[in-house]
Amino acid sequence: HPTAAGQLLRQLQQHGPAVCSDAEVMDLDEDELRCGLIAPRLHGYLQLPLSPKLTQGGKARHVSGSGAQRMAIARSFAEAMEARSLYLVGPGSTTQALLDLLGVDGTLLGVDALLGDGTLLARDASRRELEDLAERWQVPLHLVLSPIGGQGLVLGRGNQQISPRLLRAAGRRGLHVLAPPDKLISLYGGVLRIDSGDAELDAEFNGYLPVTTGYREQTMWPVSV
CATH class of the missing domain: 3.40.50 (Rossmann fold)
Structure with a gap:
């Protein structure tokens, strides 16, 4: 959210480049979604700052629970x-x-x-x-x-x-x-x-x-x- 983005920028300004890792850029196929099918597609990778409190994790692709x-x-x-x-x-x-x-x-x-x-x-x-x-x-x-x-x-x-x-x-x-x-x-x-x-x-x-x-x-x- 915007507040977290601002805090990440402040950290960058105060402490220099953050420790990052490769993260997947995923999104659902909109055409498939309109048909009721969930079909995620990998668009590529971007560098993501390693800050669990300020960044969201990736969606779990498995169905949790029996x-x-x-x-x-x-x-x-x-x-x-x-x-x-x-x-x-x-x-x-x-x-x-x-x-x-x-x-x-x-x-x-x-x-x-x-x-x-x-x-x-x-x-x-x-x-x-x-x-x-x-x-x-x-x-x-x-x-x-x-x-x-x-x-x-x-x-x-x-x-x-x-x-x-x-x-x-x-x-x-x-x-x-x-x-x-x-x-x-x-x-x-x-x-x-x-x-x-x-x-x-x-x-x-x-x-x-x-x-x-x-x-x-x-x-x-x-x-x-």
Whole structure:
């Protein structure tokens, strides 16, 4: 994020060239993505400063956790859902397991809005649609997210439809993180990250968040912006 970029430049100015290593420049094939296929392509290599606190790690390309683990996480969360609440479910295979369990025809790569009883209100919704739903329903708001493998980003990559306005409305108690244990262990820098676009709001989530890692199992995990 911009603050980290500024800190890296200050380090360069004060201490000279940073220790760097080769890093892959990867991106998804947009045409394949529109067809629902995830096909990353290597574009080349660039020098990356070795600073885990200021740079993000590469995305993990494997699917974390077994199908049984993801279903156990989904079942645990589903049992605690409240019928008269609004849930915004982000992308990922773990959150997809929750939608499958509820019988909701959601999207793997987008954000879906549903009530706690499983009623789908919007599939692959835009930021404006999500904000309009939150304003219209006037019920408790919950964000159900899974971090990006390797990078640890809960917000800010792949789910920009969830705006700072929605994050503020949900608050700490309305932010739910779902992840298998091996995904947490493999996180770059060992922390979860939030980059909503509002630095002051992000800082409010520094500390620890509960992460659902199994059936009725939670782990407190550090969050650092």
